Amino acid sequence: MIQPDNFACHNVHLETERLKLRPFKDADFDTAVPFYRDPEFLNAIEESPPDEPVTKEYLKKAGKFMRDSGFLFAIVEKANGRAIGEVCLQWMNLERAKIAGEKIMRLPIAIWDKTLWGKGYGKEVVRCLMAHAFGKLEIDRFCPVDVPVDNVRSQALWRSLGLTVSREADGGKMLDFEITRIEYEKIN
């Protein structure tokens, strides 16, 4: 049964060594808003930052889209129960990355608090969700897309887990990454 505060409308709960992934709640948007007003954070995720300061309603609109096309999670530190980011295991919605007959997922991810970047949290989350996607959801291909070319951190994350660049997009401003089931099984 879906609880009223379960914005994500799923009941998948996952765990890594230091983190929990739980369905995203409405209240998590309130936690996220101040981080979405940090230019360094916004620059990492958006090609061109929004003109107006980010509001809860703005984030909810994007959140609804993700919720309707996949599994939206809050990333929670086990040590203190604090929500520190969002991640969505999302069915591929970009025509350029679809392949007829294949189940393909993408993975928008953001750790909101930049003091927590580079501590291995991103890798823990993605490793866990790749295992879930290939193991439980039986996907054929995992394809994080629209990674800004100047987002070195994000690119390092995908490369460290065995993904490679599949194409450039938006006139070379964005990169799409991928790993196939066969490649994933070879290294896991």
Ligand SMILES: CC(C)(COP(=O)(O)OP(=O)(O)OC[C@H]1O[C@@H](n2cnc3c(N)ncnc32)[C@H](O)[C@@H]1OP(=O)(O)O)[C@@H](O)C(=O)NCCC(=O)NCCS
């Ligand atoms: C991108 C993001 C999810 C990565 O998570 P993270 O916890 O910071 O990254 P990790 O510490 O798990 O590092 C993953 C790999 O990248 C490497 N890495 C991390 N920061 C790096 C940096 N600044 N430069 C080069 N490599 C870096 C790590 O060494 C690690 O590789 P290794 O295991 O081979 O050593 C996180 O930084 C984030 O949320 N950033 C803001 C939002 C964002 O950019 N989202 C992605 C949009 S496409």
